[in-house]
Amino acid sequence: MSGKKFFQIDPENRPNQTTRERVVSERGRKELPPGTKGGENLKPDRHYEHKQYAFDSYCKKVLKCEACNGYRQISRHQKRFTSLEELSEAEMAQLAVYDRYPWEYTTFPVGGGVILIEDDGLAEALLGLSQEDxxxxxxxxxxxxxxxxxxxxxxxxxxxxxxxxHKAYRLLTELMGGEADD
Structure with a gap:
């Protein structure tokens, strides 16, 4: 500090009085600042300057919160995201889709509809049964x-x-090489 005293000590123990003149707000002043005639582009008064600073602070807070929301969303996405390079062979096989062609199936007309059987062993065993069974x-x-x-x-x-x-089930398990157990 400059070492100047801003307060005077009163020997009669009265409250301190400042040596400076009292500051009056810009809104309370009726006279123009010295050296101005009026109509010039003056700096905005303190009230409007405060509004600008408050709006600037608000904008910065909004941008900061939006950045935090963006980072939070990215981290949530990364928790659920799995790279295809990290998957094992078994997991990749689960995701694979294979084309199915009609000649890969054995068809059985039943009850007004058609049942497609892909397993050749099961299809051969079913063909070993009588039509009604x-x-x-x-x-x-x-x-x-x-x-x-x-x-x-x-x-x-x-x-x-x-x-x-039951007879068809027993015969089918025997044809497929299993044991018939009821």
């Missing part, structure tokens, strides 16, 4: 029909449908 078996396993529904569809007693389905 194959239809009953496929209606139960592929069309998810109950014995009563199958019996109504092919005009056969429900118990006969059940017996033929």
């Amino acid at each position: 194959r239809e009953i078996f496929m209606m139960h396993w592929f069309l998810r029909m109950t014995d009563a529904q199958i019996a109504r569809y092919i005009n056969m007693p429900r118990r006969t449908v059940n017996t033929r389905r």
Whole structure:
């Protein structure tokens, strides 16, 4: 500091008085600043200058928050993102899509529709069954029909449908090389 005293000490113990003149706000002044006639481009008064600083501060805060939101969004995206180079062979195989052609399937007409079987071993075993047993078996396993529904569809007693389905299942497991266990 310059070493100047701004306050006078009163020997009568009264409150200190400043030696400077009292500052009056620019809005409270009626007279023009010295050396001006009026109409000149003056610096904005302190009130408008404060508004400019407040708006500048607001804009900086908005930009800072938007940058933080952007960084947060990028980090969330990176947590969920997995590069294809980081995937193992098994994971890549799960993502792969292979073309399917009609000649790769064996078709079986059942119940007014067509069932496509891709596995050649299963298709050969199904062809080893009689036509009626194959239809009953496929209606139960592929069309998810109950014995009563199958019996109504092919005009056969429900118990006969059940017996033929079990017989077809046992024969199919033997043809495919498994053990028939009920």
